Amino acid sequence: MSVCVRAVVRVLVLQAAWALGGGQVRYSVPEEAKGGTVVGRLAQDLGLEAGEAEARRLRLVSQGRRASVEVSGASGALVVSSRLDREELCGKSAPCALRLEVLLERPLRVFHVEVEVTDINDNAPLFPAATKNLSIAESSLPGSRFPLEGASDADIGANAQLSYTLSPSEHFALDLQRSGEYRESLFLVLTKGLDRESLAEHRLLLTASDGGRPSLTGTVELVVSVLDANDNAPQFNQSVYKVQVLESAAEGTLVARVSATDPDEGINSEITFSRSNTFPSGGLNLFELNLQSGEIRLRGPLDFEEVRFYELQIEAKDKGTPPLSGHCKVVVEVLDVNDNAPEVWVTSLSVPVAEDASLGTVVALLSVSDRDSGSNGRVRCAVWPPSPFGLVATFAGSYSLVLREALDRERVSEYEVEVRAEDGGAPPLRASRGLRVPVSDVNDNAPAFAQAVYTVLARENNAAGAELARLWARDPDEAGNGRVSYSVAEGGAGAGSGSGWRPASSYVSVDAESGRLWALQPLDYEELQVLQFEVRAVDAGEPPLCGNATVQLFVVDENDNAPALLPPAGGGPGPWAASEASASASASAPGSLWAWAAWGAPAGQVVAKIRAVDADSGYNAWLRYELWEPRGKGPFRVGLYSGEVSTARALEEADGPRQRLLIVVRDHGEPSRSATATLSVSLVEGAEAALAAAGAVSAGAGLRPAAGAEDGAAAAAATNVWLVVAICAVSSLFLLAVVLYGASRWAPRAAVLSGPGPATLVCASEVGSWSYSQRQSRSLCVADGAGKSDLMVFSPNCPPPPGPAAENGSAEKGPSLSPYSSGAVENLVDVVENVLPLEVC
Incomplete structure (x- = not known):
């Protein structure tokens, strides 16, 4: 218990002494002390535990000349390392103190130690010469004073306090005058008159003794010549x-x-x-x-x-x-x-500095001095540039370079700091010391993509492994903190044919190092139109930081599907074959169709309608119908885009009982694909045609009787009405196209990424479609079937074909001209082709 109390008391006393001493430890050691002499237990006086001095590297900081003391690494004691000569170190100055700086690392601290070298009586008094000659006239009166050159002693204090004695003489005595302001004066005093004739020369021994213990002495012989x-x-x-x-x-x-x-x-x-x-x-x-x-x-x-x-x-x-x-x-x-400029030393430098270092972190320890005195030796210090570092005075002539502002290696990776010192003289003298302070990196920046959303176009049927785009994320950090790896994070699309949702990783992959986006499999526009997913960029820092970018992959359609003929639909606009004709058509070659026409049918009478569909989109799905056989001036013609087979002139008996038509259906793709349909038209009397049409309606084949004379006018009027409606629709589409064209010209064009090269603007002529857009779609009218979603600019809003009720009404009223007659449709198509361009960029 008493041991603990003594330890506590010792710590409190040390702390009090430390506070009173302003952080300075003082020791004293006599000069001429032998090497290894312990000056003081420095580690213990600094409050360090056993072994802590060596662990924290307790050491002296050199001040430009060799110190005569050192710190023992094992014990932490301050010991004499070489000969201490007070006269060599300080001369006559008193007291003689060695001011040392002690550095303690982890954490970095500096202490100031003052070692006073005390004087010992190791120097005897010394006269300038061994013999002093004096000439004294015999006429000199008693009491005459003759100055003598006193001895000098290199010691100080009591060891240099000299006293003089003169060998016994009846004629001479000594007079020593001491002054606090000047050096003492020694005089030889004549106490009795001289007689040259009795004694021409006096030899006296002058002895100087110092105040040391034991006392040391020096002598000079005074040779006094008596002059006359x-x-x-x-x-x-x-x-x-x-x-x-x-x-x-x-x-x-x-x-x-x-x-x-x-x-x-x-x-x-x-x-x-x-x-x-x-x-x-x-x-x-x-x-x-x-x-x-x-x-x-x-x-x-x-x-x-x-x-x-x-x-x-x-x-x-x-x-x-x-x-x-x-x-x-x-x-x-x-x-x-003021003839001495300040001097600046860097006693310790701790670099590089981490960019997340806290404010107040000590970067370097500095020592500043000026040999001049008074205001000439008073030094002011500053650091340039004034930020992000500053100077803090720790002791007289000692400064710490500390961090004052937060660092950012990405903004400044290295600082050239200059510590400037200026004294108070007139004119002032200046000195500076440059420091290079590099900043080390920490992972404080996440990878960032150049774009938040990338739009990528890829043609369908591309090869597996084909490069689709190159993504790049920037990370301003260095080394591993700035090394970025890429991966597909999330996203997907619903696959066709009812197979459900599939992840994006089944379609595409991204190279972890280069960011190259490539396809894992050929893409099929008919299965997948748009694939949206996220690409993640992660750096190699600790902890890692990441950034995301959204990729919208649009599959561009290729003309890889040929047109497909559809079977006849019940309630169609044309007089299709009856049940037995359909049976015969199914038994015959694929694409073979049957129809009836009445003798004497006028020109423009719709006989049949070819129905086809193309699984592609845009131009690739825009179909046209061509009559290959018979060529020339045959009795029938086919609508270029409607597929309606109508009479080109009035049917005559010379045309024979049956006409065989070969119709080719082509799309507008490059290269185009086609399908062939064979239509057999039987020419019968009007009554037989009506019975055939009635039988076709009852069988669901959609027969239509031949047109009568009185219904021709009604059909013509209906055709005119539909023509007006079509012209109005085309005018509306024209105005809408002009507005959209103007908006597209004035609006900023979005750049899309279509490969490893620079971003390009997607035009309709490049992707094989009239206008490729994700948000707008139109209905492509294909025969009388359901509308197909497409992305074409020109897609007239086709009214739904007349239903069975309409056809029944027409049947009751007699034959009439269909609003989809070849003349109306062709006129509408001609107007559209003349008004709207087919390729828009």
Whole structure:
């Protein structure tokens, strides 16, 4: 229980320390620590469990120079990897801190660690030279002060606090002056007057001791030569000169001018200047002193980032014998200018970025710095273009490049991002760093067809495996996410002959890769006119996405059916054979028919009507009737489109008792197909014809007596009425055709897909029909039978043929001219052919 309590308390303390420290861990390590020395338990202080540091790859981020510490992968401890020399790392700067960035992956986090390298007393005080020569006039009064060059210690703090001792002497003592603003000044003080004759040279040992434990020392031998005579030393007008110089100052710039006076006269008052010491020693060649005028000029470039202050010890010496000298200090302060551009480093880059990455995702870690100080070193950062990425400041000089807007790889697949840094100098300096951020694809686009509905035309009797069309669906995704496969999803049609509904997959198939639509079997227009089904396109993504398109397959009729003759129908308009004649016709060859005609029948009398039907459609089912035998000026003729056999002239006895007619029925297909009917017409007296017609009516054969003289006028009047009705009907159809033609010319034409090539416009002349349409149909009048559904523009609305009641009425009134006489029908056909074109596109 106590162990758990201690663990909880430890976690709370770490969290509090972490919150107070602003996310920064601090350690300290003495310099010269041996390799492998543990600086701190970094993984434990970051709150990581055992083994988690190695699993999440806890590591240091290099900052451009070799670090002297590293992270142990197994334990997660921060250890010394190479020699730590505080003086090499920081010089005289205090404190000496190494600022490190620690990267923790999965998830990505960055921590800032500060390692302070503490000083040890490993450097002894050091004088500039082992021997220092001094010349002091014997006339110097007690209390005279002579500046000495003190020792320097590379350590800092107490280890660099120096104290000086002088070997015992009755004439000399030391005076050390310390100042918080300047470096300490050491003087050799004359405590008792000198006598050159008793002792011309004094040798003193000056010892410098630092404040370390144990203390280290350095020594210099002072050789004091006692000079005679000249008893006035030059005096500077001020002991310390303070000047400021821009680090951008050009070579030859005047830095300062020192001056000194000597109250002596003559040669003892002539003064020359010299430089006795320069601190730091690197500035020795930067300044040039004019020995006569005391002008100090710049001889080399200054760098504020390297050295900010220079101290020059200037000596003024007269020309007396012995010469006397005075001393002053020139302090040169280097002023910063904006001469360093910001620097940008990419410490970590996590690419590619998924296009469905959430907002706030960290893409890269950046580090920005500027060697200048003040406003010149204050850096502002921005990212260009400003979207979809942004910068978030995580710590001083550290930024995270994060996602601010949603990505779309199909719109932009890769971003060239530029991180721009600008300091606060005048004028400001700028730097930039370019990043390439590719975007990885996710399956976020379903396949889409170019058209929602495809219209495909296929001729019947096509070969199995023939290509009908090519479908294509676009998926803007890449690789498997954009690889599309096709399949027939659903759809079908009702098959003919009462076989019921059949699925579309029994007629057509689609290639899974190319989208090629091909027929599985030959198509039969008489069995199937329209097949509607859906084609599905599915990509290979995870999860897969799909799109659908509707395909309307229209089967175009071919002239593959010959006309078929129909048996005589009871109640037909013509005088067909009686029961015994029908029996004889059935016993004879197929297509043989019988009919009677009365002697003296006038021209135009309908004798019989040939009935035929064609299983095809349109032109292929439009039948015409031709009389082959007898040719020339025979007594009979046949209506071109009605099939009615009528007298061409009055029948005479010279025509014989029987006429044999050979009638050919042809369709308008290419090539046309035909059927042949043989009609035997027996010529009898009028009474016999009436008895034959009565017998035919009683037997259901539809006999009609020959026309009388008084009924001829009624028949002619009826013919005129039907002719007027036909002309009105044709006029109405003409107006309707003109309206439809104008609408078709001004309306946008729908493109249909009829093969792998470009979409074409379907015209009537191409598909073998007058006008091919799914929505409009007309009735094709075939003889006196039931109307047939067709798609022809010209399909006159034929009234139903007269029923048995009508025929009975006609029989009671006597013979009359049928409204379907060849003259009326032929006139109607001629009008239609002259008014309406047979081919419409």
